[in-house]
Amino acid sequence: MTGDYANAGYDEFVAAVAEGEAYYLECANGHGELPPRRVCPECGSTEFTEEPLPAAGEVRTYTVTHVAAPSFADDAPYVTAIADFGPVRITAQLRGIDPDDVETGMSVGLGVETTETTGADLLVVRPR
Amino acid sequence: MSDVRIAGVGLTRFGEFPDRTSRDLFAEASGAAIEDAGIDRSDVEALFYGNFMGALAEHQGHQGPLMAEAAGVSAPATRFESACCSSGVAVREAVKRVRNGETDVLLVGGAERMTNMGTAGATEALAIAADDLWEVRAGMNFPGAYALMARAYFEEYGGSQEDLAHVAVKNHFNALENEMAQYQKEITVDDVLEAPTVSDPIGLYDSCPISDGAAAVVLVSDEYAREQGIDAPVAVTGTGQGGDRMALHDRDHLARSPAADFAAEEAYDDAGVGPDDVEVAEVHDCFTVAEVLAIESLGLFEVGEGIDAARRGETSHDGAVPVNLSGGLKAKGHPVGATGASQIAELTSLLRGDHVNSEHVEDATCGVAHNAGGTVASCVVHVLEVAQ
Numbered sequence: 001m002t003g004d005y006a007n008a009g010y011d012e013f014v015a016a017v018a019e020g021e022a023y024y025l026e027c028a029n030g031h032g033e034l035p036p037r038r039v040c041p042e043c044g045s046t047e048f049t050e051e052p053l054p055a056a057g058e059v060r061t062y063t064v065t066h067v068a069a070p071s072f073a074d075d076a077p078y079v080t081a082i083a084d085f086g087p088v089r090i091t092a093q094l095r096g097i098d099p100d101d102v103e104t105g106m107s108v109g110l111g112v113e114t115t116e117t118t119g120a121d122l123l124v125v126r127p128r
Numbered sequence: 129m130s131d132v133r134i135a136g137v138g139l140t141r142f143g144e145f146p147d148r149t150s151r152d153l154f155a156e157a158s159g160a161a162i163e164d165a166g167i168d169r170s171d172v173e174a175l176f177y178g179n180f181m182g183a184l185a186e187h188q189g190h191q192g193p194l195m196a197e198a199a200g201v202s203a204p205a206t207r208f209e210s211a212c213c214s215s216g217v218a219v220r221e222a223v224k225r226v227r228n229g230e231t232d233v234l235l236v237g238g239a240e241r242m243t244n245m246g247t248a249g250a251t252e253a254l255a256i257a258a259d260d261l262w263e264v265r266a267g268m269n270f271p272g273a274y275a276l277m278a279r280a281y282f283e284e285y286g287g288s289q290e291d292l293a294h295v296a297v298k299n300h301f302n303a304l305e306n307e308m309a310q311y312q313k314e315i316t317v318d319d320v321l322e323a324p325t326v327s328d329p330i331g332l333y334d335s336c337p338i339s340d341g342a343a344a345v346v347l348v349s350d351e352y353a354r355e356q357g358i359d360a361p362v363a364v365t366g367t368g369q370g371g372d373r374m375a376l377h378d379r380d381h382l383a384r385s386p387a388a389d390f391a392a393e394e395a396y397d398d399a400g401v402g403p404d405d406v407e408v409a410e411v412h413d414c415f416t417v418a419e420v421l422a423i424e425s426l427g428l429f430e431v432g433e434g435i436d437a438a439r440r441g442e443t444s445h446d447g448a449v450p451v452n453l454s455g456g457l458k459a460k461g462h463p464v465g466a467t468g469a470s471q472i473a474e475l476t477s478l479l480r481g482d483h484v485n486s487e488h489v490e491d492a493t494c495g496v497a498h499n500a501g502g503t504v505a506s507c508v509v510h511v512l513e514v515a516q
């Protein structure tokens with residue numbers, strides 16, 4: 001139920017991904033986090049730097065969703081994947097491959113596209 | 129510290145009752161619990177009430193006082209929200225309140241109205257238990273999340289959809305005689321495997337239904353039970369709660385549920401028992417794979433060995449440790465805010481000997497209830513024992 005309002009931190013991240021300048025927040029102890037974040041939930045560090053997100057991610061697990069919520073009804077069937085990008089993990093839609101050919105461990109790159117159903121911005125990974 | 133006794137339990141049938149308000153559902157369940165306890169309504173000192181999506185389903189916030197009124201109880205009331213373990217958390221806080229001597233009689237329970245939203249509406253509403261920015265906007269819904277975990281489990285420990293199908297078959301079998309269950313219908317492994325895929329490898333019959341219903345429990349101090357001559361043979365002897373990162377992708381393990389590990393250990397330590405003492409369990413099988421993760425977190429099976437427990441018959445009604453003799457969320461139903469309290473109600477009846485399935489655990493004196501929220505970013509575990 002995505003509302004029509006801004007989400008500072010998240011919106012800038014999505015815009016940066018669209019520009020090919022994806023980043024993540026790295027705490028003083030090397031933990032990777034997604035914005036917005038003031039305190040590292042892993043160690044309590046309050047000092048973050050923006051680091052470039054590695055270009056290549058690795059699919060850890062995935063599913064092919066056939067029955068979607070209304071806001072993704074026209075996207076189904078679609079692949080949802082969790083991918084590691086260095087120290088951060090991102091949940092995204094996996095496009096550009098037959099769902100039957102998806103495998104864990106495959107290399108993917110992150111981008112921003114739109115949903116078929118509502119046209120909302122969507123984090124997408126594609127094989128690279 | 130007071131011992132906490134379960135004086136009474138009450139349930140509505142779980143099912144599709146789209147025209148019933150949650151206040152009516154809770155009035156029925158709480159009335160049954162109070163009658164079962166044999167206490168005066170005027171003795172109830174507080175209501176702890178679990179509910180998840182009432183604001184979306186029936187445009188109703190601030191449900192605590194509404195539900196106290198519905199239950200005919202003149203006492204302060206608080207709503208607890210922790211996704212699908214909302215009433216599990218309410219039970220835990222109620223147990224602590226009775227233990228510390230502050231309260232002698234507490235009504236605790238929960239209700240959820242879901243089917244009036246339709247399947248699509250309820251699925252969308254349930255999704256708010258996930259991280260809206262980083263999961264929901266990417267199209268992850270709950271069947272999808274558990275499918276991500278199921279695949280991670282298969283990759284790490286092995287297992288198959290057929291193994292999971294046995295969980296669904298078992299839980300449907302257990303619900304056959306349970307008149308409070310949404311489904312009293314036997315299914316086969318082939319039925320499960322041939323059902324439409326929801327989110328691969330999760331199929332329609334791997335998933336719990338969308339349900340309406342309510343559950344309530346009356347907790348009392350053992351002093352109150354003694355003074356009032358109330359027969360309350362079952363005690364809550366252990367309580368534990370674990371938490372984890374909100375988004376599934378941020379977990380250390382995608383194929384395990386660390387919050388449940390923590391909750392189980394805390395509850396066992398609290399009760400002074402261990403997994404070997406458990407003779408019956410009610411666990412949060414929102415999807416078949418969730419039962420596997422639960423029985424491993426509870427220590428009933430080693431990590432990686434819970435997957436074929438149902439197939440081997442070890443968790444069936446005549447197995448070593450029957451799991452979900454009520455039918456579980458899968459067959460009994462899952463009105464989310466009622467589920468945690470419903471597990472306590474079912475387990476109490478099983479241990480007291482007045483459950484339709486009590487014959488399978490005739491000599492059991494120790495049971496455990498496992499109630500999870502979201503993708504197990506929240507988990508509550510309770511140990512129930514028949515008092516000596």
Ligand SMILES: [Zn+2]
Nearest residue numbers: 027031040043
């Ligand atoms: Zn850190």
